[in-house]
Amino acid sequence: MSFIDLRSDTVTQPTEKMRTAMSEAAVGDDVYEEDPTILELEEKSARIFNKEKGLFFPTGTMANQAAILAHTNPGEEIIIEKDMHIYLYEVGGLAFLSGVQSRQLPGNLGQLDPQEVEAAIRPSNIHFPRTSLICLENTHNVHGGTVISKRDIDKIAEVAHQYKLPLHLDGARIFNAATYLQTTVAELTSSCDTLMFCLSKGLSAPAGSMLVGDENFINRARKCRKLLGGGMRQAGILAAAGIVALEEMTNRLQEDHENALLLAKNLAEIPWIEIDVDRVETNIIRFNLDTSHFSAVEFENKLREANIKVNVSGDGGVRMVTHKDVTRDQVEHVVSVLKSL
Incomplete structure (x- = not known):
């Protein structure tokens, strides 16, 4: 049975060129830093983002953690937006792994106010934890793939660096953000000290994320990766797909954005769906159901009967994500099914 899978861009299948590259990859032991394909991917990633070094991880969560x-020591505090992935969806890793607490600030579609960030930085006081890190997320998952501009990133970076704090970016979908803003990822993230980006979402590699930053940071992160169980051996098999992702998949993301906007505009015509079309900037669509018409579970089940998969929450929230394996024709079919319900 063939489904149209709109649950996430994590479901993307690797391309044939990726599969070929994986089967032919030159490999070595990456813990010894001897895997040539890993080294090539790390160098390429650092160059694309204009950072000193890169480091390959099996997952974005591991890279963030x-x-x-x-960046931190146990007992310190980091400043984050309250709906960030690293807080909501990484299994309490901030507390469990790093032993830090989070100062969660409300954002505007994921964007923090620089003045509120500055006010949240702890002064020197025997009663307070030391603020040691500020984090952003771009694009922002919970807020529906919304984008933070370079200007707004730079404002937060200015505050961070004024207080000699590093700025880390969860850039899982940073290529989507750069596509929306019609800029390069290097330009968009130039003021970030470190950042993570995923190869396995819209870029369609089967696994893998990258962490980039200066050499001293990456050397520390390499040891942390080993601590977390991320020291892999002949991982060039995975890195080969990541190289293809960077070379061939970053320039096609506009197609996903256009499909998402088409889907959102049609959803807005359905009376029992509440959606803000203006918030659909990239490939993530979030909307709410009139639960007097359908419960979220009923909605999900009806779509599954039509071979369509989506993510729902108990309060009537729905998320749909477009990606390379969802075509324009399939989007139009989804629209037709929704309007028939």
């Missing part, structure tokens, strides 16, 4: 471990 290694970054926090490398």
Whole structure:
């Protein structure tokens, strides 16, 4: 049975070129830093983002948590937006792994106010934890793939660096953000000290994320990666797909954005769906159901009967994500099914 899978861009299948590259990859032991394909991917990633070094991780969550471990000490505090992935969806890793607490600030579609960030930085006081890190997320998952501009990133970076704090970016979908803003990822993230980006979402590699930053940071993060169980051996098999992702998949993301906007505009015509079309900037769509018409579970089940998969929450929230394996024709079919319910 063939489904149209809109649950996430994590479901993307690797391309044939990725599969070929994986089967032919030159490999070595990455813990010894001897895997040539890993080294090539790390160098390419650092160059694309204009950072000193890169480090390959099996997952974005591990990369984020290694970054926090490398930046902080137990008992310190980090400043984050209250709906960030590293707080909501990484299994309490901030507390469990790094032993830090989070100062959670409300954001505007994921964007923090620089004045509120500055006010949240702890002064020197025997009663307070030391603020040691500020984090952002771009694009922002919970707020529906919304984008933070370079200007707004730079404002937060200015505050961070004024207080000699590093700025870490969860850039899982940073190529989507750069596509929306019609800029390069290097330009967009130039003021970030460190950042993580995923190869396995819209870029369609089967696994893998990258962490980039200066050499001293990456050296610390490498040891943290080993601590977390991320020291792999002949991982060039995975890195080969990541190289193809960077070379061939970053320039096609506009297609996903256009499909998401088409889907959102049609959803807005359905009376029992509440959606803000203006918030659909990239490939993530979030909307709410009139639960007097359908419960979230009923909605999900009806779509599954039509071979369509989506993510729902108990309060009537729905998330749909477009990606390379969802075509324009399939989007139009989804629209047709929704309007028939």
